[in-house]
Amino acid sequence: MAFLDIIGVTKRFGSVKVLHEINIGVEEGEFLVLVGPSGCGKSTLLNMIAGLEIVSSGEIRIRDSRINEVHPSQRDIAMVFQSYALYPNMTVGGNMAFGLEMHGISKSERQALVKEVAELLQITPLLDRKPSQLSGGQRQRVAMGRALVRDPDVFLFDEPLSNLDAKLRVDMRTEIKKLHLKLGTTTVYVTHDQIEAMTLSTRIAVMMDGHLQQIGSPAEIYQLPSNLFVAGFMGSPPMNLIPAKIVNGNDGIALHVSLHSGEMTALNLYQPSPGLLNQVGREVILGLRPESITDPDSADRNSPANQPLLNRIIITETAGSDTFVKTMLGGVEITSRMRGDSEVSANSDASLVVDMSKAVLFDPQSEQRIS
Amino acid sequence: MSQSRDNSLPTSHFTRALIYTALLIFAVYYLLPLFVMLTNSLKTLDEIRAGNMLALPRSITIEPWLKAWDSAQIGVDPSGLKPYFMNSVLMVIPAVLISTMLGAINGYILTKWNFRGAGVMFGLMLFSCFIPFQIVLIPMARVLGLIGLAGTTSGLVLVHVVYGIGFTTLFFRNYYNAFPDELVRAALLDGAGFFRIFWRILLPSSGPIIVVTIIWQFTNIWNDFLFGASFADFDSQPITVALNNLVSSSTGVKEYNVHFAGAILAALPTLIVYIVSGRYFVRGLMAGSVKG
Ligand SMILES: Nc1ncnc2c1ncn2[C@@H]1O[C@H](COP(=O)(O)OP(=O)(O)OP(=O)(O)O)[C@@H](O)[C@H]1O
Numbered sequence: 231m232a233f234l235d236i237i238g239v240t241k242r243f244g245s246v247k248v249l250h251e252i253n254i255g256v257e258e259g260e261f262l263v264l265v266g267p268s269g270c271g272k273s274t275l276l277n278m279i280a281g282l283e284i285v286s287s288g289e290i291r292i293r294d295s296r297i298n299e300v301h302p303s304q305r306d307i308a309m310v311f312q313s314y315a316l317y318p319n320m321t322v323g324g325n326m327a328f329g330l331e332m333h334g335i336s337k338s339e340r341q342a343l344v345k346e347v348a349e350l351l352q353i354t355p356l357l358d359r360k361p362s363q364l365s366g367g368q369r370q371r372v373a374m375g376r377a378l379v380r381d382p383d384v385f386l387f388d389e390p391l392s393n394l395d396a397k398l399r400v401d402m403r404t405e406i407k408k409l410h411l412k413l414g415t416t417t418v419y420v421t422h423d424q425i426e427a428m429t430l431s432t433r434i435a436v437m438m439d440g441h442l443q444q445i446g447s448p449a450e451i452y453q454l455p456s457n458l459f460v461a462g463f464m465g466s467p468p469m470n471l472i473p474a475k476i477v478n479g480n481d482g483i484a485l486h487v488s489l490h491s492g493e494m495t496a497l498n499l500y501q502p503s504p505g506l507l508n509q510v511g512r513e514v515i516l517g518l519r520p521e522s523i524t525d526p527d528s529a530d531r532n533s534p535a536n537q538p539l540l541n542r543i544i545i546t547e548t549a550g551s552d553t554f555v556k557t558m559l560g561g562v563e564i565t566s567r568m569r570g571d572s573e574v575s576a577n578s579d580a581s582l583v584v585d586m587s588k589a590v591l592f593d594p595q596s597e598q599r600i601s
Numbered sequence: 602m603s604q605s606r607d608n609s610l611p612t613s614h615f616t617r618a619l620i621y622t623a624l625l626i627f628a629v630y631y632l633l634p635l636f637v638m639l640t641n642s643l644k645t646l647d648e649i650r651a652g653n654m655l656a657l658p659r660s661i662t663i664e665p666w667l668k669a670w671d672s673a674q675i676g677v678d679p680s681g682l683k684p685y686f687m688n689s690v691l692m693v694i695p696a697v698l699i700s701t702m703l704g705a706i707n708g709y710i711l712t713k714w715n716f717r718g719a720g721v722m723f724g725l726m727l728f729s730c731f732i733p734f735q736i737v738l739i740p741m742a743r744v745l746g747l748i749g750l751a752g753t754t755s756g757l758v759l760v761h762v763v764y765g766i767g768f769t770t771l772f773f774r775n776y777y778n779a780f781p782d783e784l785v786r787a788a789l790l791d792g793a794g795f796f797r798i799f800w801r802i803l804l805p806s807s808g809p810i811i812v813v814t815i816i817w818q819f820t821n822i823w824n825d826f827l828f829g830a831s832f833a834d835f836d837s838q839p840i841t842v843a844l845n846n847l848v849s850s851s852t853g854v855k856e857y858n859v860h861f862a863g864a865i866l867a868a869l870p871t872l873i874v875y876i877v878s879g880r881y882f883v884r885g886l887m888a889g890s891v892k893g
């Protein structure tokens with residue numbers, strides 16, 4: 231039993247099933263991020279937790295009591311919407327106090343609470359303004375203030391930052407993280423921005439087409455994606471997925487991968503799982519993050535499994551602190567991340583280092599991770 | 602108003618002159634009847650019979666106005682239009698308020714509390730806007746008789762409310778359709794119930810559409826003749842029916858000056874409503890199409 235339990239929850243709209251048997255347990259004080267491509271059912275799941283959508287089957291429990299039938303106004307849940315949904319006819323202060331008023335809190339107490347939260351969010355000078363007189367960033371703050379002031383059991387956020395410009399989005403992200411560290415309220419946060427997911431969460435739930443793909447800490451999701459979808463979805467640029475074949479190498483089993491020239495090279499597997507030892511000849515997909523295929527200067531010197539590789543550079547893209555370099559491996563174009571001042575240049579051969587201790591293998595048919 | 606000039610395309614002086622001439626002609630054409638009524642209502646009967654209709658009064662008299670208001674012969678009583686004016690007021694105010702309120706609640710439910718068959722329900726209400734008055738006369742008379750409201754002002758209020766709901770619902774539904782659902786959801790999570798959300802969130806933002814609906818309902822109900830003539834008794838007749846009686850029942854001489862004064866009296870409330878709130882009317886009609 232966790233604090234917020236989602237047990238076998240399914241959602242149907244008519245005959246269309248948009249969520250399939252979702253099981254998630256959110257611990258008290260946790261910051262869970264739901265991430266996935268558009269239309270995968272994130273908002274639907276969030277709305278069901280809030281009580282704005284009916285649960286077709288399964289159960290949602292808070293503090294081990296079933297809330298499926300509890301009216302949204304009776305659940306102690308606050309939500310921040312993508313459009314902010316500030317009441318246009320009320321001032322900022324009125325917006326923040328409305329929920330308190332509905333819960334029968336006295337006027338003097340309301341004022342004190344609003345004042346406190348307004349100071350926390352630095353919106354005290356805005357309290358008498360109408361929402362139409364605020365900038366996007368200010369509206370965002372007020373929407374958060376309206377949720378915070380109620381001090382609910384659970385915060386729900388549905389893409390709260392997607393209407394802000396890039397700079398403000400990064401600032402607010404940090405701010406939300408700080409607030410969570412300070413208040414420790416259990417939070418479920420929906421986004422389709424995987425960087426937001428990585429930076430904010432204590433755990434991430436990756437969804438696709440109404441199925442939960444993987445749930446785990448950001449590090450787990452990043453280093454050990456459970457299938458090809460998660461590997462390709464999380465991380466920017468995403469994980470390189472390279473067709474390869476298990477062979478007997480000179481030092482245990484290895485992977486045969488084709489280079490730009492069409493020649494084959496063997497990459498030794500680092501601590502291969504025992505199950506792989508008798509699978510010589512099997513086709514697999516090798517997953518490597520861009521920072522695990524890099525130049526000797528940028529390579530992680532502490533890695534126990536650095537292996538050299540000579541390959542043709544197709545193109546280089548400088549992005550300030552990093553240089554992204556494209557090469558061909560296993561017949562697909564892959565991306566390497568190198569230092570910003572890396573001196574490799576396009577159309578020349580360069581020596582690269584592959585960190586095989588970070589490698590993950592997938593089965594091409596089932597698309598699941600095999601080691 | 603000054604904005605429309607900034608936005609207008611550059612035109613030659615000639616086109617300008619042409620446009621203004623045309624506009625002037627139309628304005629005169631529309632204002633002429635009002636002018637005739639107003640000037641002749643201020644003349645004595647002798648002067649009307651002697652002179653021409655378009656001439657200004659030689660000596661102004663308010664006698665016809667006073668007579669039309671409280672001593673002209675209407676039906677059997679020399680009561681003037683006053684009691685009937687009051688009948689109209691007593692009919693129109695509750696009918697407008699009730700139908701507007703019901704339209705607002707209907708629009709709220711149809712857009713924000715989607716239930717099975719909401720579309721069909723709305724379709725039927727919309728359909729009611731197109732049912733000709735004449736068709737419902739006999740069934741309505743029967744219903745009024747059955748519930749004991751035949752010949753009363755309350756009966757007329759009921760008829761106008763029922764007939765108006767289709768339009769008022771249409772107005773509010775379209776207005777609330779553009780109103781974000783997330784606001785209702787936010788209010789729900791804030792702990793507000795069905796009526797609280799309506800009262801505290803939607804209604805305070807509905808100013809323009811309320812004005813439109815009130816003007817629409819007011820003019821329609823105030824100007825209604827058919828229902829008034831069909832369902833009212835002598836002591837509940839609205840002013841439109843009384844005006845007709847005034848004009849047609851005069852024995853002997855036709856007092857045109859009194860008739861004109863009476864007609865203006867009957868039209869005055871709708872004129873005032875338009876002049877006072879016409880600006881909001883236009884703004885309200887626009888509000889649905891342009892997101893604020
Ligand atoms: N009221 C509805 N009736 C029918 N289908 C719906 C309804 N609401 C959502 N859906 C469908 O359910 C699926 C999930 O929708 P949802 O809004 O949860 O996606 P999402 O993950 O939040 O996407 P986005 O990132 O674009 O917000 C979509 O395929 C959508 O078309």
Ligand SMILES: [Mg+2]
Nearest residue numbers: 272273274388
């Ligand atoms: Mg969504």
